[in-house]
Amino acid sequence: MEAQLPEELSSEQRAKILAEALPYIRAFHGKRILIKYGGSAMTQENLKRFFAEDIALLSFIGVKPIIVHGGGPQIGALLKKIGKESRFVSGLRVTDAETMDVVEMVLVAKVNKDVVSLINSFGGKAVGISGRDGGLIKAKKAKRIAGVDEDLGLVGDVDKINPEIISCLESSAFIPVVAPVGAGPGEKPFNINADTAAGALSASLKTEKFILLTDVPGVLDSDGVMISSLSEEQAEDLITKGVVSGGMIPKIGCCLNALRGGVPKAHVIDGRVPHALLLEMLTDEGIGTEIVREKAPGI
Numbered sequence: 273m274e275a276q277l278p279e280e281l282s283s284e285q286r287a288k289i290l291a292e293a294l295p296y297i298r299a300f301h302g303k304r305i306l307i308k309y310g311g312s313a314m315t316q317e318n319l320k321r322f323f324a325e326d327i328a329l330l331s332f333i334g335v336k337p338i339i340v341h342g343g344g345p346q347i348g349a350l351l352k353k354i355g356k357e358s359r360f361v362s363g364l365r366v367t368d369a370e371t372m373d374v375v376e377m378v379l380v381a382k383v384n385k386d387v388v389s390l391i392n393s394f395g396g397k398a399v400g401i402s403g404r405d406g407g408l409i410k411a412k413k414a415k416r417i418a419g420v421d422e423d424l425g426l427v428g429d430v431d432k433i434n435p436e437i438i439s440c441l442e443s444s445a446f447i448p449v450v451a452p453v454g455a456g457p458g459e460k461p462f463n464i465n466a467d468t469a470a471g472a473l474s475a476s477l478k479t480e481k482f483i484l485l486t487d488v489p490g491v492l493d494s495d496g497v498m499i500s501s502l503s504e505e506q507a508e509d510l511i512t513k514g515v516v517s518g519g520m521i522p523k524i525g526c527c528l529n530a531l532r533g534g535v536p537k538a539h540v541i542d543g544r545v546p547h548a549l550l551l552e553m554l555t556d557e558g559i560g561t562e563i564v565r566e567k568a569p570g571i
């Protein structure tokens with residue numbers, strides 16, 4: 273079922289919500305926000321439009337959004353169509369040359385352009401690039417996965433980021449939309465997990481926030497209740513104690529990488545909620561879980 277907007281609000285309620293946004297608009301004006309776009313927000317028609325509207329709106333009020341998108345399910349669907357099965361190791365798709373062609377076709381030629389077009393249909397100035405453009409993401413072959421030596425073929429880790437292309441686009445108020453394909457040795461395309469690429473880019477660009485859109489309300493405790501705020505240490509503790517497991521482990525890992533790189537706050541938010549981004553950025557309550565950087569002693 274498509275996500276619906278709630279009942280009509282009174283004019284007083286509308287005015288209150290708009291006025292509540294002012295301090296946030298002021299605080300985030302001119303600031304970079306890195307958003308990892310994925311899950312239902314990228315597949316459900318209604319939610320796709322809400323997301324694109326949010327990005328256009330944020331850009332119009334002077335925020336500098338940078339989007340890194342996923343597309344794992346879309347890659348899987350095309351591979352299935354051509355009769356090719358994927359094998360995953362710790363959530364990473366083992367990528368041979370033929371799979372890499374499909375990954376690039378789906379992420380760069382299809383998903384990326386669809387995201388760009390939808391944002392632009394709301395008046396935004398989105399531009400689609402991949403990590404191979406302008407030398408944005410240099411990749412090295414991923415070798416050790418979860419502490420074990422593995423050969424995943426053309427799967428890359430982020431080696432180096434050259435943010436020049438992002439700064440160039442931002443200086444003309446373009447919104448960069450990045451497909452997570454990096455340039456490996458000899459400029460060969462490498463398949464990089466989108467969460468990993470997003471966290472690394474957020475750290476390198478020192479964004480004000482790193483926001484991960486996913487399909488759960490946020491980080492849940494052992495009783496399944498959402499935790500609204502975590503320190504880095506508490507987040508690590510949840511992994512150690514096994515409260516955070518499966519696909520949430522690498523997500524928290526990417527958040528922690530962004531925080532260690534100097535990003536003040538990372539957020540795991542529910543992309544199934546209409547206008548999740550605006551709710552997180554421009555309202556007092558926010559949504560989802562924030563993970564807050566611990567300041568180094570003496571700072």
Ligand SMILES: Nc1ncnc2c1ncn2[C@@H]1O[C@H](COP(=O)(O)OP(=O)(O)O)[C@@H](O)[C@H]1O
Nearest residue numbers: 311486487488490491492515516517518519520
């Ligand atoms: N403590 C936790 N809080 C929230 N989600 C968790 C937790 N532990 C494990 N998970 C799992 O992590 C999943 C999110 O990771 P993943 O499926 O890889 O997301 P996505 O498809 O958005 O990339 C959730 O659907 C949930 O099943």
Ligand SMILES: CC(=O)N[C@@H](CCC(=O)OP(=O)(O)O)C(=O)O
Nearest residue numbers: 310342343344364365464465466
């Ligand atoms: C190495 C690796 O696994 N790359 C991912 C890239 C896309 C991705 O990460 O998309 P989601 O965010 O939708 O999962 C893949 O091939 O599926």
